Amino acid sequence: MSTTPRWRKAALLAAPVAVLLALAGPQTALAASPPAGPPAAALSTSPPAALAGDPATDPPQVPAPTTRRPVGAASVHLVDTARHDPWRPDAATRELMATLWYPAQSARGEQIPYVSPEVSTALYGTPALSSVRTGVKARTVPAPGRHPLIVLSPGYGYSRTSLTALAEDLAARGYAVAALDHTYETVVQFPDGRVETCLICDEVDDRRAAEVTRSRAKDIGFLIDRLTAPGPGLVRGLQIDRTRIGAAGHSIGGASAVEAMRQDGRIRAAANLDGDFFVPPPAEGLSRPVLLLGAQRRAGATPTANWEETWQHLTGWKRWLDLPEGGHLSFCDVHWLVDSLGVRDQVPPETAQEQYGSVKGARALAATRAYLGAFFDRHLLHRPSRLLDAPSAAYPEVRFAK
Template sequence: MSFKDVIDGESGGLSRRTVTTSAVLATAALLSGAGAGGAAQARPTGRGDVMTVELPAPTGPHRIGVTTLHLVDRTRRDPWKAGIPVREVMVTVWYPARGGRARPVAHQMTARAARSFGQTAPRMRPGLPPKGVDWAATLTHAHIGAPAQRAPRPALLYSPGGGDPRTLGTGLAEELASHGFVVVSIDHPGDASEVVFPRPAAYRGRLRQTVFRGDPRMDPRQFHTAIATRIADTRFVLDRLEALAAGHNPDAERRPLPEGLPELLDLERVGVYGHSAGGTTAAQTLYEDRRLAAAVNLEGFLDEAPSGPDRPGDLLPVARHGTDRPLLLLNTDGFTERAALERSWSSLMTHSHGRASRARLDDAAHWVFTDYAAVLPQLCAAGLMSAEARVRLIGAVDPACSVPAVRGRVRAFFARHLPTH
């Protein structure tokens, strides 16, 4: 399976393949053997009936390094909590590394974040198991603080879905880094289900949980605040990357940077991608910030939240006026709000004069663009969640198909518009 190109809101029939048959077969072989993808095997942790899930292995030729940065914007107040005079953001940087094999492999989540995620995720995404998973045990494929490669590489910013932490985009970030991109995954505190800071932050705690108690799109004011804050966060992170590339350490604690990381960043080649509210963020930030050369929107609305059943929200500027730089729209046939999405996406396509393209993944649902695509089938196989819940969240598509399809389409888009060499 691959994406189907969409023209005027309808499937364009069989599309050119974004993942070749040989690549799909190779990925599937990895999945069944080394726990490398959608068919990865869950394993016990040695703690009774608690299990560990595994993430897909990246397919690129480069070893991956990883580091985290705590960034503080002193020009903005926090929008979600009164009395916080600054805006604090946590990011993870995934990058092509040289050496570093002896360095420890990073976990997907810290122990504190994993405990919070285990409690919050089942409430935010009904059907996820409230117990039985050791979320802190899942390993990535990246080595902490490994020396960076010497050749300058394009950078990609990632904004996750509303209420989701940046860690749920680990598989795609690692895939892109293994093919030569520097990927910067952004948490949006107050929005993300949980954000853990390296020290007590301005609001007097290391762990900050989401303020959302439901779908923020059901509250027009909250949705507007979320998107505006995400755009400002993304542009601020790009500002701090410019400081990093200039030789400064932007980390609030001044923790040592991986060797060679500043020289690795080529900020003449920068893109942005995101899922759901992060896709909204990616598209509108592309429109607002000329430093960005290309963007991918993974099933994000391009309008404000509706103010009533028959009162659709205003189109965002990117949808009203279109884009003059490459923008890829990817969606699923199982998204329950496809009709509402279509209004803003069609407007953008009409006004972009060929600079925007779109494609659809069938037998899939909204969270297939996240690590849930590989994780939920493992939970189903272990009897920790129902098949109905899995289909509602990621669709019925086999992850041995969906994982390489999503990776392949996003990777090919950025490789075309932001070549790594």
């Protein structure tokens, strides 16, 4: 599959350190490649000015879901004893962390933090993002009934927390949502306090991207195994509808979601949010539903050649939607966080257009929530939506590329 300039740039932008380096100002411009080891090591000795103040004075809040329904959440530690870790040869098992969001019986309970101070510090060089507020309650009792499941995979180098706004909204719609940290591809904190950093963030060629895609597909399959296994489940009382499972992700996480569906017949629909494909599509085609939602990816444009090739092998229901005024980071929390902090003007001009485009982060999030929700409502719950059939006046930012 051909290499596109978009992957080279996206790989850099997908590393959280790149975003914070940009926020830190011109004196800490983007490095040639994401750093190995703790991303914070590449930051200047002082934290970015935009994040160095007192976050308690006006901490950002995850935008409220579009559906007013209580949401609970819990973090879970997973160990795949049948698999060696692909990035650490001396590890006999593959350890993962995930967050589960789910419809809750009530809004009572302790509010969960957006991210721990330790992870915020390791990723961004400051604990400030641990002050971001959520609307989710920890370990509150799940709503009764069997819930359809959506598994989320973040961008390369990103924590699972970068998909919090999407996860909260999907959970408020009635889904159980599980977002994975792919160990040694980002900073991960385990229940014993241990913090593991990215071991492969300095390798961003196409060969490594294909390896990451296949490895993440296995991570997703293992998480589905655990969530659908008999017994009390990862969260007591949370019941999963095994016949209604979807997957989605941002950047390489989106390509991994589609690859996971190719490998795993339990996944009924998959959505790719602005991620290039690195694993060749199956010759026989992929007949289950796929949503491609990207930024500056109009059909026929040079950066979309990667999608054009895969598009031909999608033989089932499919849509290709474009956010022409958006950027690569418009489909995760970074865009609305940057706008909330008022620091987008500190992003170097040479990277700002591809990172954020010109659309507001709140509008990009609203559109992503609407189209992603409509996609899974249609294909997991059989609730047709006109939103997926033609351009909508409610979301003029979104174009139908195909």
